[in-house]
Amino acid sequence: MRLLARAPILLLLLIGYPVLVALLAAAALQGQGRAPTIALVNLDTAAQTVQVGDQRLSVDDYINRLAKQVHVERLGADQARQALDAGRVEAVLTVPAGFIADLQSGLVQPTLHLVTSRRSPIEGDAVAHQLQSAVYEFNQSLAQNYVSQILRLANLIVVGGQVGIFGRQGQVIGLTRTRRIVAQAHDQLLQRGQVRLAADLASVLSFINATQSNLGLAAPAASAIASPIRLDIVQAEHGREPLSAFGVAAALLASLALVGVLLSAGGIAAEREEHTLARLRRGLLAPPAIVLEKVLFSALACLALGLVLLGAVDLLTGLEVGRWAAWVPVLVLAGASFGAFGVIIGAIARETRTALLAALMLTLPLVFIGLIPGIAASRVAQVVPFGPGFNVFQTLLADPTIGGIWPDVLSLGILTAVFTGAAAVVLDRWSSA
């Protein structure tokens, strides 16, 4: 404790680092800290408001309410599909043609269609829940109006008068007045000695009495109308088991990143600690050759480990891996980039233990940043190999075509070259110091 008290930076690191990793992990897994973007496709352009009894509810009001929870981007159907495929939006919400008319009629339950992304399944899940919540709130508003209208209708049936509901207007005589008229007719028939007809009217009177009593149950019965709008949620048709693919890609990234970075960082630092690096550098091997050897070793180690992990996933889980021919160069490239990143850390650190600790402490948060969706995290993740690595892994596991991996593969290639070059420079400068 005294040692820690005398080393405030170490104390801060010991407390702050686990907190940082935990926050990044939470952000990666829950997509917190930003509102997801959904595309809104409005195919019902006939009306802009919903008439419910005397009240008028606007669809735009509903959209604005939704916009408090998610970013809403109004797009055409094709544009929305493209945006979903490209990962620019997490879901597409479609208001179908005739939606307003169905809502106003009260005869057909109108349905909103939500298509969530397979590229970001956790985000898609969050969007689905947020929209369910928004639809529920809107349904509550509508239901309250419907219940109030139905109670008014029940009252009109009892007492009579003008009624307008679901867009229809009518004159209702009312049970009270009907009963009075029927009772008068019943009495007159008895006075005239038409007992048989009077008995028939007595049964009508009995029905009216029963109806009046039963209408007392109208309020709770009307309350049962709770969901005027239905939300139909489906996931995009293409892709395979998105949540499993996301998890496997994340696990693969974490495993390979740690192995690649720790192996190369530990390897170069161990050579330095054992003084063999100095022996190698005196004309036997140039710094670029030493770095290249570590990078290649990391690439081969990641290839072997990656194939074993993917093989286990393929055999033991329901996720079909496939695309083995593509996995081989991707794993080699990812391993090489992780290795080059590790060599820089190993070349700077003076001891093996320091190198391993630094590699671990740097790699973990950077891996989690690579998993967090969103522009800010994406920009950070793109300057280290973990962001493009994760994108490539996820595309190979989940997307129907692999054409989308090329930008990330190119990015991995560039980062490998840049980090290998930087590692050679760092090794040349630092290892002789």
Added chain:
Amino acid sequence: MVEARGLVRRYRHVTALQDVDFRLAAGDAVALVGPNGAGKTTLMELLAGVDRQSAGSVKWGAPDAPVRVGWVPHSPALYSRLTVRQNLLFFARLERVKDPRREIERLLDRADLSEVADRPVAALSTGTRQRVNLAIALVGRPSALLLDEPSATLSPDQRLRLWQWLSDLRTEDGLALLFATQSVQEAERHADRMMVLVRGKSVFEGTVAQLLQAYPQGSSSGDAAEQAFMQLIEAAPSAA
């Protein structure tokens, strides 16, 4: 064989070596003597090509006839998890030695390492590790050997065996030796001449007899040479 001129090595805030000239001829045995921090290791690493000088030049042989140099660092530079044989084979292949296995057997025999050839370096004693360290420096049959305090961590009997081996290498193979040491006695015993470094500067170059002439003591015994060496250090300029 090697000629170094105006060597300077600066680190961020420290000048470890300042304007040092040095020459080593074929078959020479030269001792670099100086206290801790004098710049012996720095000069040795610049000559060995492990480090780069901030200024000055080092030339080993002629451009058309480069000299092969063996380097024995102060701490054994070995892969501790590999066996003695694996270490030798690894460096022999890097040195592009023809028939490396045969060369290794020769070195194992000469360094008296055959019995421990297949043991990991981590399991060896300090003295044996130093012999492996020296054996690796001899891979590729160098013409000159640079040794950075080779006997500093050895027991008296190990020290004796090491110097005997180095003496044999010099007489049988004609190797030139440059070794760093803190002991004037060791320099007197195993070197033809010595260079004294103090705070990065060369303050004396010559034989022990010349040192005693410059700083005369009561006798020419080892103690007298040490006392003369101490006087030389005290007389050296303090500012680096």
